[in-house]
Amino acid sequence: MADTTIKVDSQVRDRLAILAAEAGTTIRGLIEQWAAGVPTRAELAQRQAHDMAYVIANLRPDFNEEDLAAGKELWASIRTAGQAGPEQAGGGSTGQVA
């Protein structure tokens, strides 16, 4: 693959340089690692389709879009509790889900 150039603000470049040095890599390496490690929307959709098909075929034949929506709500509640922190969320707290 051919190299290309990305222009960023000099402050961003300087911060990237610090972050890269602290991670023991270069700006190029830092950006390559990030780009490789974060899935695109299309890749996420493919993974979701894979796991949904596996669940239906092997674990829960009646899994449907309503279950997917309920799963999204459950993750949203987990995120909310995590952002509240352990004290607000209640250390040792119990969340029951049917």
Next chain:
Amino acid sequence: MSPRSITHDAVIVDHSALIALGTGNQVMSRLVVAAHDEPDLYLYAPAMCVAAAVAHRPQLGDHVGSLLAIQVMDLGFTDAQAAGVLIAEGADWRSAHAIAAAKPSAEWPSGLPVVTAVPDAYISQGLRIIELT
């Protein structure tokens, strides 16, 4: 999908949650499939929990290996040491790695909630749980 967040969230799934998944538990199925809705949601299965679940039901290994949403958490030195201390203090070996992984750490300052059907082991450690019923 909502706009991307700069945060990331995760849960620990213990041996009992993996066993529940293998028997078609609705909540576990929902968590697995919906985890792909955002790039920053993770289901971590501690290695010792996977071993315990597979010992209970060998086919679970195929499920854990096949589902892309489940990431097996290796037992490194830090967690091995912590799990060993917990077991010496009387903790169930099947829960020990999950307890160690769920406690507050540099990466997860608030700790992580544990998805489980056996909550007592985690409540006694002051951990947040999501109880499967």
